[in-house]
Amino acid sequence: MPVITCIDDLKRVYRRRVPRMFYDYAESGSWTEQTFRENVTDFAELRLRQKIAVDMTGRSTATEMIGEAVAMPVAIAPVGLTGMQRADGEIKAARAAEKFGVPYTLSTMSICSIEDVARHAKKPFWFQIYTLNDDDFNRKIIDRAKAAECSALVITVDLQILGQRHKDLKNGLSAPPKLTIPTMLNLATKWGWGIEMLQTKRRFFGNIVGHVEGVSDPASLSAWTAEKFDAALNWDKIKKLMDMWGGKVILKGILDVEDAEKAAGLGADAIVVSNHGGRQLDGALSSIRMVPAIAAAVGDKTEVWMDGGVRSGQDVLKAVALGARGVMIGRAFVYGLGAMGEAGVMKVLEVIHKELDVSMALCGETKVSSVGRHNVLVPKGFLDAFD
Numbered sequence: 001m002p003v004i005t006c007i008d009d010l011k012r013v014y015r016r017r018v019p020r021m022f023y024d025y026a027e028s029g030s031w032t033e034q035t036f037r038e039n040v041t042d043f044a045e046l047r048l049r050q051k052i053a054v055d056m057t058g059r060s061t062a063t064e065m066i067g068e069a070v071a072m073p074v075a076i077a078p079v080g081l082t083g084m085q086r087a088d089g090e091i092k093a094a095r096a097a098e099k100f101g102v103p104y105t106l107s108t109m110s111i112c113s114i115e116d117v118a119r120h121a122k123k124p125f126w127f128q129i130y131t132l133n134d135d136d137f138n139r140k141i142i143d144r145a146k147a148a149e150c151s152a153l154v155i156t157v158d159l160q161i162l163g164q165r166h167k168d169l170k171n172g173l174s175a176p177p178k179l180t181i182p183t184m185l186n187l188a189t190k191w192g193w194g195i196e197m198l199q200t201k202r203r204f205f206g207n208i209v210g211h212v213e214g215v216s217d218p219a220s221l222s223a224w225t226a227e228k229f230d231a232a233l234n235w236d237k238i239k240k241l242m243d244m245w246g247g248k249v250i251l252k253g254i255l256d257v258e259d260a261e262k263a264a265g266l267g268a269d270a271i272v273v274s275n276h277g278g279r280q281l282d283g284a285l286s287s288i289r290m291v292p293a294i295a296a297a298v299g300d301k302t303e304v305w306m307d308g309g310v311r312s313g314q315d316v317l318k319a320v321a322l323g324a325r326g327v328m329i330g331r332a333f334v335y336g337l338g339a340m341g342e343a344g345v346m347k348v349l350e351v352i353h354k355e356l357d358v359s360m361a362l363c364g365e366t367k368v369s370s371v372g373r374h375n376v377l378v379p380k381g382f383l384d385a386f387d
């Protein structure tokens, strides 16, 4: 068993254990991957301000996200095909999140279905939908999420059209993988992954197959999704989805102050400053750069969260210091899941928690609500480098 000290350790194990096609699927951004890279490198530009001789006893990272108690201000982001990174991946990740005390978000494009995850989870989880142009599908999937007692709906608003990820095209990404010669050669070196996959029945898009007429294989699913993403999306349609749900709503994928104002105006309980992990508009700014302006504009009207590039507790602290009330983690939890299943996701949460706890203490803070702009040192020009 390798000694795991940080998220990068898990990423190395993940890379060894999971088929290349699915590693590449997670570890990619669109086109040149500039935004994907800068989500991470921009965090590294920021520095934390050390404080000494402050009583650090009795401190806690616990807080709330949309009124739900959380062990730290971190939620698991929706990630499609999680069940291809590890057999039954969504169930494993949901269980780890629940045990640790942070929210889990199930993607529409998951391998395990909503009902399946609900059967294996004891606490409510969140469900993510896309803005599809099919009211019938939207209504049915929202009803299924309600029946599964999901406690919030995450509406992803930055995917009207798909950004291109070169590696997925080159690898012929599909679930389950198509057995070409290169894929088979690679799978032969990932026997642990393969044995677990052979033992599960969950190998296809559980929320879609069997629920949408005519979708029965990867080709028909691709055709269906390409046709259903709503190129004509507008704010009224977003509002309609929010009303269809009628409960707590998180709008994810906002990177602009004006859009944040509109989202807050619609009554979203939270917005996620996000560029989809650098998978959509390549050349957009990193999420962390946009947090201060968006938090200043709407932070008193809605909860402002962020995602993109969070790989440590120090990153969580920097995001909160710049105005985010919470963060979501995508790839970080995927690394843990692919490396070691449920225990790996648990490890990710433990690593991030310890880093956050110790870093908060060294910054002289004992509770999340006291963390603020005074805890972070921002390089000159960082926040207004672009016009």
Ligand SMILES: Cc1cc2nc3c(=O)[nH]c(=O)nc-3n(C[C@H](O)[C@H](O)[C@H](O)COP(=O)(O)O)c2cc1C
Binding pocket: 025, 026, 027, 039, 077, 078, 079, 080, 107, 108, 109, 128, 156, 252, 274, 275, 276, 277, 278, 279, 307, 308, 309, 310, 328, 329, 330, 331, 332
């Ligand atoms: C492999 C992968 C699949 C994703 N699938 C979805 C998805 O199905 N729905 C969604 O709203 N966002 C999806 N995202 C975006 C994440 O929810 C999140 O915004 C992003 O991963 C945050 O960046 P990070 O990975 O650097 O933490 C996906 C991201 C990755 C890496």
